[in-house]
Amino acid sequence: MKNLTFRFLLVLLVVQTLAHSQSKGMVxxxxxxxxxxxxxxxxxxxxxxxxxxxxxxxxxxxxxxxKENPKWQKSNILKxxxxxxYLANWNSxxxxxxTENLNSPATYISWYxxxxxxxxxxxxxxxxxxxxxxxxxxxxTRDARVKPSFNxxxxxxxxxxxxxxxxxxxxxxxxxxxxxxxxxxxxxTLDFNSVLITGESRKDVDKDSNLFCGSASLNATxxxxxxxxxxxxxxxxxxxxxxxxxxGFRCVKPVKN
Amino acid sequence: MKALKFILIxxxxxxxxxxxxxxxxxxxxxxxxxxxxxxxxxxxxxxxxCAVCKMDLVAINETAKIIKNDDNISEESIFNLTSKWQTExxxxxxxxxxxxxxLVMVMIYTSCKAACPRLVADMRNIxxxxxxxxxxxxxxxxxxxxxxxxxxxxxxSFAIENIMDGEQWMFLQGTESSVRExxxxxxxxxxxxxxxxxxxxxxxxxxxxxxELIHQQEGLGVDNKETIETILKTVx
Numbered sequence: 309m310k311n312l313t314f315r316f317l318l319v320l321l322v323v324q325t326l327a328h329s330q331s332k333g334m335v336x337x338x339x340x341x342x343x344x345x346x347x348x349x350x351x352x353x354x355x356x357x358x359x360x361x362x363x364x365x366x367x368x369x370x371x372x373x374x375k376e377n378p379k380w381q382k383s384n385i386l387k388x389x390x391x392x393x394y395l396a397n398w399n400s401x402x403x404x405x406x407t408e409n410l411n412s413p414a415t416y417i418s419w420y421x422x423x424x425x426x427x428x429x430x431x432x433x434x435x436x437x438x439x440x441x442x443x444x445x446x447x448x449t450r451d452a453r454v455k456p457s458f459n460x461x462x463x464x465x466x467x468x469x470x471x472x473x474x475x476x477x478x479x480x481x482x483x484x485x486x487x488x489x490x491x492x493x494x495x496x497t498l499d500f501n502s503v504l505i506t507g508e509s510r511k512d513v514d515k516d517s518n519l520f521c522g523s524a525s526l527n528a529t530x531x532x533x534x535x536x537x538x539x540x541x542x543x544x545x546x547x548x549x550x551x552x553x554x555x556g557f558r559c560v561k562p563v564k565n
Numbered sequence: 566m567k568a569l570k571f572i573l574i575x576x577x578x579x580x581x582x583x584x585x586x587x588x589x590x591x592x593x594x595x596x597x598x599x600x601x602x603x604x605x606x607x608x609x610x611x612x613x614x615c616a617v618c619k620m621d622l623v624a625i626n627e628t629a630k631i632i633k634n635d636d637n638i639s640e641e642s643i644f645n646l647t648s649k650w651q652t653e654x655x656x657x658x659x660x661x662x663x664x665x666x667x668l669v670m671v672m673i674y675t676s677c678k679a680a681c682p683r684l685v686a687d688m689r690n691i692x693x694x695x696x697x698x699x700x701x702x703x704x705x706x707x708x709x710x711x712x713x714x715x716x717x718x719x720x721x722s723f724a725i726e727n728i729m730d731g732e733q734w735m736f737l738q739g740t741e742s743s744v745r746e747x748x749x750x751x752x753x754x755x756x757x758x759x760x761x762x763x764x765x766x767x768x769x770x771x772x773x774x775x776x777e778l779i780h781q782q783e784g785l786g787v788d789n790k791e792t793i794e795t796i797l798k799t800v801x
Contacts, residue, residue: 387640388750400623403612419749501749502756504764548749 331561334359335485337442342451344440345536346503355441360434361558363413363476363487364495365425367404370414373425374402380421389420393551411475413493413556419548422496422557431559433498436543438560440536443489445482453533462535465491472554493556494542503544597622638664642776643750648743650708653720653736660776663735666704667799668772669792672744672753674711675723676761683785684767685727691769691789692733695796700733702774702800708737710755710763712744751781773799 330336339356374381381401385394396416397408404410417425419433426432434442446452453459465471472493479491489495546555599615599622612622638644644661651657671688673681688705695703707729709715715723720736723729739747748755755765771780771792780795 386645388642388645399621400612420746423746499745499756501745501752501754504754504756504766544754547752548746 331359333363334361334561336563337438337484337486340441340450342441342444344437345533346540353437355438357563358434358438359561359563360438360442360484360486361431361560362481362485364493364556364558365414365422366411366476367408367414368410370417370425371402371404371410373428377424377428380424385418385421387549389549390418391549391551393553394418394421396551396553409473409475412473413476413488415472415493415553415556416551417496417555417557418551419496419500419546421551423498425557426559429559431561433496433557434560435499436497436502436540439489439495439497440539442482442484442486445484445486447480448483450483453536459533459535462490466535466538472556493554494539494552496555496557497543500543500546501548503540599623638776641778643747643772643778644776646743646746646750648739648746650737650739650743651717652738653717653724655717658737663704663706664776665774666702667774667796668704668706668770668776669796670706670708670751670770670772671768672708672710672748672751672755672765674709674763674765675715675719676711677763680765680767680785684769685729687769687782687786687789689727689729691792691796694789694793699797699800703733703796704735705729705733706735706737708739708744708747710744710748710765711757712738712740714761751778771795771799 337358337360339354339358341352341354343351344353378384378401379386382395382398383401393416397405398416399405423433444451444453446455446458449455471491474492476492477487479488481487482489597609597612599618599620609622614620615622638661644659644664646660649657649659669688669691671684673684675681685707688707692700692703692705707720709720715736715738717736717738720738721730724734724736751768751770753766753768755763757763767783767785769782769792770778771782773779779799780792782789782792
């Protein structure tokens, strides 16, 4: 009898491993300490192990979410949670415009909607530190920021128009197995409002700035990393109800150690 | 055998718990209709073209009316937020409980040594300039951006220390997620820069009794005149 229980347990363990150790559509990302462009006072931040969606959330996936959660549909979403552009590329509550592709990243989505989507999947939005950590990898190395070619490639994409209309997975995956962190759309982060950069650059370095408390401690660590600087600048300019053409999202899930 | 059953139950319940928690009572029923009403009120269950004029059918959402809020609060009202908060008196509330009063809100943390004391002073300054008979219609709310440290107990002692323990003052502790969300409602930015310190924007926000944002005062020690005028306009 004991033997049977044991065997059953073993089978379950295998199933469990297959089903959980790597959630469907996600890859494992081993945490570490690194220096992001904007860190904390000690400049080094620690990212814990997590899983990340392989692809950004697509229009098709978002459509399924809308079917199950009518309150996030275009005509039902509260003004508190969106601006007029929310799902501007949709004809109606459950229909994309004919020019749009179901396999393109879902855009025109506010932070509130992106957050609700991830929570509904039992996930959450990545923090800025997590997103930047995963995004500093190229196809072969976990930290490719020192390679001039890496930054050049990203900047070339920033100049390319209409990339939001592309479908997912067209660019090579990075060393973690994650696609499209660069080259497709900007992505929402959970704490995008932790970037304290104002529109006026002089203000940001002003130690007496009245708008921000403690702003003196915020300094870019690597001004050569212009691509990352642009991402932080964009995060600093966003408001949570904004919905934009080239702003999508993906989800992550913390991994229990 | 019992152990086997137990494991099986544990396993299946684990699977069940993973399913998405959607509001099933608002099941959607998408219906399509010709925009020109060629066939009167006839509806289709799939999208496509009108049989008469060939125009694209448009979706009509029949659930819309059901979902729209039931408490006579507008779409922009913060009373739509369903997060739960702990007050300094250790009571659990939703923001909805504050409906009917003008709200003057600020986000701070109690261990702050730099700007927060000045922000708190600004709040007290505003309160002091309002006519005493109006105070009962106004709620001054201080929300902590450091929910791990600022427990109700700590908020209570902060209130007493700063002589802000009257009825008109309220201190709230949320969760990391609800605080982040509320900060976004206020377009307020903050970042933890060390275990005990945060950088944050200094904004005092005024909400009318229906929970709609009507005024924001940015910066420290700025002229309160406009803020006070706005508050007075909302109380009669």
